Amino acid sequence: MDFDLSWILLGLPIAFVLGWLASRLDFRQLRLDNRLAPKAYFKGLNYLLNEQQDKAIDAFIEAVQKDPDTSELHFALGNLFRRRGETERAVRVHEHLLSRGDLSAADRDRSQHALAMDFLKAGLLDRAEDALRKLEGTAYEARSRLALLSIYERSRDWADASEIAHKLETSDQGSFSGRQSHYLCEQAAAQPPEAAQALLEKAIAVAPQAARPRIDLAILQQQAGANDEAFKTLLALSESAPAAIPLVADRIATVATAAGLTDSALELLEASYAHTASLDVLEAILGLQIRSGTPITDVRMRYIQHLEREQSLVAAARWIAGEKLEHEEFHPQIQRALDHAANPLKxxxxxxxxxxxxxxxxxxxxxxxxxxxxxxxxxxx
Structure with a gap:
């Protein structure tokens, strides 16, 4: 049977026309899809700007379905889910991104960081820690370390918190000496006296201007009966952090009385009160004066002098408590009302x-x- 070449000559033009028509149809569909995806994306942005998060999520889901390869849409959707507290959905979005083989290194790091934030938002601290640890050496390193620091503080893991704070400080992310001193004080609280004292002395060396290490050390020394040493520590506090004296004014009076250093304590407290009229400091002074034999009328006049300097309802209530009123039978009711009003101010x-x-x-x-x-x-x- 002879093969007829005319069929080939006739079929080639037909195949060419059909191929051309198919390519035109695909091109039109591609242009239509490209128009629809941005439209859905911008619709989502519009809803987001108008704080209509439910509609924004629906629009972004529609855009992702039409263009599943666009990572930006996934990031926008994941962040919206996290902000709404739908952390499970946010995790699924970011885990899907990480599973893609065509994701760039920058987007992979971004996805890893977003996933860590999802876990942190959900309170899954161990999974957040694992995710953040994977960001060492990336552009998200500093942010991941700050998040790790927050995790270790929340879980009271002071040793790891100290390690991360050291890394942040050595990478020029600011000074963390104050926090380091707090971490040492927290560790000292769980140690026996000798080890605790060593940690507190280290905390003072790390942050000489910090108030807490010296206060905690003075408490430790007082508990051990070393009132002389405790007073010296509090005296050093008055030089390094004078604003903290109101916190320990009563303790200064107590250790000074036990150590026979009442005059030195009065001098220290009067100097502090002259600089800043704190009622806590004033009451420590009054306690020392009463114990030293100062007439009670002179002691109580200090409240009036304080009121001339500071308008204080607490001081007024303390003064009235020791006075006789014209209608003394109503004094208890008046005193209770004043104390009730003054309590929130303390x-x-x-x-x-x-x-x-x-x-x-x-x-x-x-x-x-x-x-x-x-x-x-x-x-x-």
């Missing part, structure tokens, strides 16, 4: 977040900031 307030507490904290329980509590009470700020 608190300490975090300068970073405003969290108030009856006691002074070195690290705020609310925002976790260090040294954010002034040594003076709310009324005196």
């Amino acid at each position: 608190r300490y307030r975090c300068a970073a977040c405003g969290f108030e507490a009856k006691q002074h904290f070195w690290q705020c329980p609310g925002c976790q900031a260090w040294d954010s509590y002034p040594a003076r009470r709310v009324e005196e700020l």
